[in-house]
Amino acid sequence: MIDLYSFPTPNGRKISIALEEMGLPYTFHPIDIRKGEQFGAEFLKIAPNNRIPAIVDRETGATLMESGAILIYLAEKSGKLLSTEHECRMRTIEWLMWQVGGLGPMLGQVHHFVHYSPDASDYARERYLSEAKRLYGVLDRRLEDRDFIADDYSIADIAAWPWISRFDWQGIDLNEFPNVRRWYVSLADRPAVQRGYDVPVWINDIPRP
Structure with missing residues (x-):
């Protein structure tokens, strides 16, 4: 199970779309950037740059920020959407x-x-x-x-x-x-x-x- 901390922005939608395409189970946790929730202490532990999106992989305990890095991580985890060639x-x-x-x-x-x-x-x-x-x-x-x-x-x-x-x-x-x-x-x-x-x-x- 992936915990997705995000908001419906272009960067945030990258990850929810990827999760849907890869068929990985996930739980969405909204981080309302209009209210400054990305600066909260708990979110800071997951995303030191105070930006959405971020994930926690409950299976491995890994946390990750930055949409590009998250996409590579999820592709490698699922074996989808990133060729091994x-x-x-x-x-x-x-x-x-x-x-x-x-x-x-x-x-x-x-x-x-x-x-x-x-x-x-x-x-x-x-x-x-x-x-x-x-x-x-x-x-x-x-x-x-x-x-x-x-x-x-x-x-x-x-x-x-x-x-x-x-x-x-x-x-x-x-x-x-x-x-x-x-x-x-x-x-x-x-x-x-x-x-x-x-x-x-x-x-x-x-x-x-």
């Missing part, structure tokens, strides 16, 4: 790192400067909107001749998809990125993705382009 495995990890180091942080800045910071400068908005479009372009080119980011469906797809699901907030027209659009819709149609998206409760329907 060297080239495919490294390609999956490569694109997972691209997401956690680039796509997620940059799209997060778009959310902040476009939606949460009314006093943000035009420079800040333009900087991050331009970078968002560049990253969508990177992903679109990657998906030009393949169904999934790392050939087989993997944790690289699961890491990126929840951030792309905020395309409307990011001011992105998915029709400008047809390969991303096709990939995004194909994942949105997966029952496990739909279940993981709605953890812990339904908030809104998965956005559709």
